[in-house]
Amino acid sequence: MPTVVLADGYVGSSSCRECHADEHQSWHDSYHRTMTQVISKSTAPQAIVNTQVQVEGQTYSFEQRDGRFFVELDDPTLHGQRATRQLVMMTGSHHMHVFWYESDSEHTPAQLPIVYLIDQHRWIPRRSAFLRPSDFPKTTELGRWNQTCSSCHSTHPRQRLQKETHVWDTHVAEFGISCEACHGPGQQHIEL
Numbered sequence: 019m020p021t022v023v024l025a026d027g028y029v030g031s032s033s034c035r036e037c038h039a040d041e042h043q044s045w046h047d048s049y050h051r052t053m054t055q056v057i058s059k060s061t062a063p064q065a066i067v068n069t070q071v072q073v074e075g076q077t078y079s080f081e082q083r084d085g086r087f088f089v090e091l092d093d094p095t096l097h098g099q100r101a102t103r104q105l106v107m108m109t110g111s112h113h114m115h116v117f118w119y120e121s122d123s124e125h126t127p128a129q130l131p132i133v134y135l136i137d138q139h140r141w142i143p144r145r146s147a148f149l150r151p152s153d154f155p156k157t158t159e160l161g162r163w164n165q166t167c168s169s170c171h172s173t174h175p176r177q178r179l180q181k182e183t184h185v186w187d188t189h190v191a192e193f194g195i196s197c198e199a200c201h202g203p204g205q206q207h208i209e210l
């Protein structure tokens with residue numbers, strides 16, 4: 019999982035609530051807040067609770083254990099070997115959920131090859147949701163959240179590709195698009 023680290027004057031949305039309760043409430047009710055979420059008992063959608071789906075001949079078995087959520091899949095990051103992985107985050111929330119599972123690289127989640135359409139209660143292949151030229155090289159999408167999605171779906175992301183190991187160690191001030199993504203860092207404002 020990427021790590022939440024407050025830095026550079028970013029203090030997090032809960033610091034704004036005391037003085038801006040109405041704005042906080044209206045933001046809290048919005049899809050901006052939930053654009054990237056950590057998967058837990060309170061956030062996990064029903065679609066990943068003890069169920070099995072087949073998409074393009076591949077079986078995904080979802081299981082909940084001790085408040086954590088797992089998927090058994092033919093893991094693209096292990097050349098298709100069957101593996102059970104913990105689902106750690108999701109991106110989207112209004113129309114679609116993209117799920118991220120723990121890979122062998124601690125702060126670099128891998129992307130589930132299927133995407134959940136909320137209105138239709140249906141899973142589809144990722145490439146049917148995110149269109150690309152047909153000659154685009156096939157990738158495992160490992161590191162995609164760190165490299166790409168974090169820049170718009172989190173607050174104050176620092177991507178931090180580690181030069182020696184070539185793994186990501188991404189820091190964010192907050193998952194989702196919070197107050198400071200639009201208003202900028204709040205520390206000085208609060209001190210004043």
Ligand code: HEC
Pocket residue numbers: 029030031033034035036037038197198201203204205207208
């Ligand atoms: C200790 C109280 C306090 C806290 C905490 C606080 N603010 Fe404020 N904020 C104020 C006050 C007072 C104003 C001025 C209100 C006015 O002029 O009507 C203000 C004004 C603002 C404005 C401009 C409003 C305008 O009309 O131009 C924004 C945007 C804002 N705050 C965002 C934030 C954000 C984001 C946070 C959290 C990071 C935050 N504030 C935390 C007290 C606070």
Ligand code: HEC
Pocket residue numbers: 049109110111112113114115116162163166167168169170171
């Ligand atoms: C340049 C900014 C940007 C980047 C980078 C970006 N997104 Fe988005 N994304 C958006 C915006 C803006 C929307 C809202 C579009 C809309 O609702 O019409 C969105 C919407 C979405 C949605 C649908 C949200 C919903 O309401 O259900 C998903 C899922 C999503 N993005 C996933 C991703 C993933 C996965 C990546 C990385 C591969 C990514 N995005 C990268 C800006 C971005």
Ligand code: HEC
Pocket residue numbers: 031034035038041042043045046050195196197198199200201
């Ligand atoms: C997606 C961007 C975005 C996010 C997220 C966001 N704001 Fe705003 N906020 C705005 C914009 C744009 C305005 C100006 C709205 C206007 O003038 O009508 C605004 C206005 C305000 C104002 C001025 C008073 C008002 O109601 O017009 C305050 C205070 C404020 N926001 C606080 C917050 C706080 C606190 C949060 C988080 C809990 C937050 N905002 C989240 C974009 C955002």
